[in-house]
Structure formats: structure tokens, C-alpha cells
Amino acid sequence: MRLVQKHVWLGPEYVRLAVKRETEYKFSFYTFVFHQIMTVVIWLIFWKVLLGKIGDFGQWGFPDMVLLTGFVTINMGIWLTFSAIWRLPREILRGEFNTHLIKPVHPFLHFLFRRLNLRSWPRIAIGVVTLIYGLTAYDFEYEPVQIVLAGITSLLSFLTSFLPFAMVCLSAFWIGRAEFLRDLFVELFVFQNYPLTEFPSAFIFMFTFVFPIIFSATAPVLVLTRLSLGASWGIVGLLVALITAQILLFRVIWKRGLRRYESFGG
Numbered sequence: 001m002r003l004v005q006k007h008v009w010l011g012p013e014y015v016r017l018a019v020k021r022e023t024e025y026k027f028s029f030y031t032f033v034f035h036q037i038m039t040v041v042i043w044l045i046f047w048k049v050l051l052g053k054i055g056d057f058g059q060w061g062f063p064d065m066v067l068l069t070g071f072v073t074i075n076m077g078i079w080l081t082f083s084a085i086w087r088l089p090r091e092i093l094r095g096e097f098n099t100h101l102i103k104p105v106h107p108f109l110h111f112l113f114r115r116l117n118l119r120s121w122p123r124i125a126i127g128v129v130t131l132i133y134g135l136t137a138y139d140f141e142y143e144p145v146q147i148v149l150a151g152i153t154s155l156l157s158f159l160t161s162f163l164p165f166a167m168v169c170l171s172a173f174w175i176g177r178a179e180f181l182r183d184l185f186v187e188l189f190v191f192q193n194y195p196l197t198e199f200p201s202a203f204i205f206m207f208t209f210v211f212p213i214i215f216s217a218t219a220p221v222l223v224l225t226r227l228s229l230g231a232s233w234g235i236v237g238l239l240v241a242l243i244t245a246q247i248l249l250f251r252v253i254w255k256r257g258l259r260r261y262e263s264f265g266g
Contacts, residue, residue, distance in 0.1 A: 015116060033122045036073075040126055043069050043193070058198035064221055065195075066134035071154050071217035072193055073127030078158045080120035084112055085165065089172035089179055097261060108254065135224075142224055149232045150224040156239040157215035161189075163246040164211065170250075173257030185211075192216045215239055 100107035
């Protein structure tokens with residue numbers, strides 16, 4: 001039984017502590033930023049060389065890949081911010097979740113926010129710069145509303161993959177060592193680096209509804225460069241419906257898992 005039921009929001013305090021952690025080790029922070037820049041540069045070189053040899057990847061040329069790389073970088077930056085989720089199975093298995101249950105905050109949010117990784121912010125900035133470069137260096141035709149819809153799609157896409165990943169981690173309440181499922185889930189993220197519309201229909205379906213990473217980069221590029229406004233709004237609506245269903249399922253799994261955890265005393 002939880003000792004405290006009333007929850008308070010300590011978001012600003014979490015952010016302050018995260019900033020303090022990062023500023024304590026400046027050299028490590030700067031080398032990490034350099035690493036992120038080199039990662040994006042290598043991906044762009046990879047696409048430039050590959051497409052220079054084989055031609056366009058279906059309907060995707062190098063300018064499209066620049067935008068794709070930008071959206072992938074932003075999405076992975078947001079993921080990096082909440083990378084604490086990786087530790088969830090271990091804390092459940094070792095009974096360390098008690099620390100979160102006795103505090104006057106929502107246990108899951110406390111677990112997630114107390115280890116905010118603000119090294120992600122430069123990565124998000126690098127992704128934005130890559131997008132700006134792609135939109136200004138190449139002859140894309142787009143409307144301002146398309147930029148807004150592409151940005152909304154990109155931001156919402158984080159939840160469509162994060163919530164299923166969190167549910168996989170919560171399976172530790174029942175199966176104990178859930179790391180193998182977690183790691184298998186993570187391996188699939190590599191596919192977001194590619195234009196998923198060029199994959200077979202079965203893969204497109206899987207990456208849309210089972211493991212919905214098509215929204216993290218492929219869909220925003222399509223919204224920005226190819227789709228009509230009606231189709232773009234349709235993607236946003238699909239994202240909202242998908243996230244709503246995922247949140248409802250997450251709440252069920254969370255509550256049942258927490259009851260199981262408390263009944264066994266951790």
C-alpha cells in the first residue's frame with residue numbers, strides 16, 4: 001500500500017537538477033555534442049555516397065534523406081531526454097521501485113523525470129539545423145502550415161513509440177527479466193533511418209500499427225513535401241487516435257502491474 005496518495009508536480013526541480021548534473025562535467029558534455037554532430041554528418045555522407053551510386057531510393061532522393069535525417073535526429077534527441085525508461089525493468093526486478101512509491105509524486109513520472117538527460121537538447125538542435133539546411137538548400141515547395149503539421153507529427157510520434165516501449169518494460173512486473181524484450185524492441189529503431197514507404201506492405205503495416213516508427217521521420221517528410229493538407233491532417237488524426245488507445249492500454253497495464261508489485265512487497 002502506498003504511503004502517500006496526493007501527487008505534486010516537481011518538473012522544474014527535475015530540470016534544475018538535470019542542468020546541474022550536465023554543467024558539472026563540461027568536457028564530457030562537449031565531446032558528446034561533437035559525437036552527435038559527427039553521427040549526423042556520417043549519415044548524410046552515407047546517403048550522398050549510396051544514392052550517388054544507385055540513384056534515388058524509390059521516390060526518395062538525397063534532399064529527402066536530408067530531411068529524414070533531421071527528423072530522426074530530433075526524435076532520437078527526445079528519446080534521449082527520457083532514456084531513464086531503459087532502467088525500468090531492473091528497478092522493478094530489484095524492488096527499487098519502492099523509492100518512487102513513497103514520494104508525493106506520481107511514481108512513473110518520478111522515475112522518468114528524476115533522471116532527465118539534457119544532453120539530448122543539442123541533438124534536438126542539430127536535427128532542427130539539419131531540417132533548416134534541407135529546406136533552404138534544395139528546391140522544396142511547401143506551405144508554412146505544412147511545416148507546422150510536420151512538426152506536430154514529429155513530436156507526437158515520440159509518444160507512439162515511447163508508450164509501447166514503456167509497456168514492454170512494464171512486463172517485468174510479470175515475467176521478471178524483461179531486458180530481452182526491451183533490447184529486441186530497441187533493435188527495431190534502426191528502421192526509422194530509412195524511408196519506410198519503400199518497404200513491402202507487410203512492413204509498412206507493422207511499422208504503422210504494431211511498432212509505429214513510420215511517424216518519427218518518414219511521415220513528417222511526406223507531410224512536408226508530398227501529401228495534401230487533407231492527408232496531412234489525417235495523419236495527425238491517426239496519431240491522436242493511436243496515442244489515445246496506447247494511453248488507455250498503458251494505464252491498465254500500469255495499474256495491474258503496480259498492484260502485483262505491491263502485493264509481493266516489491
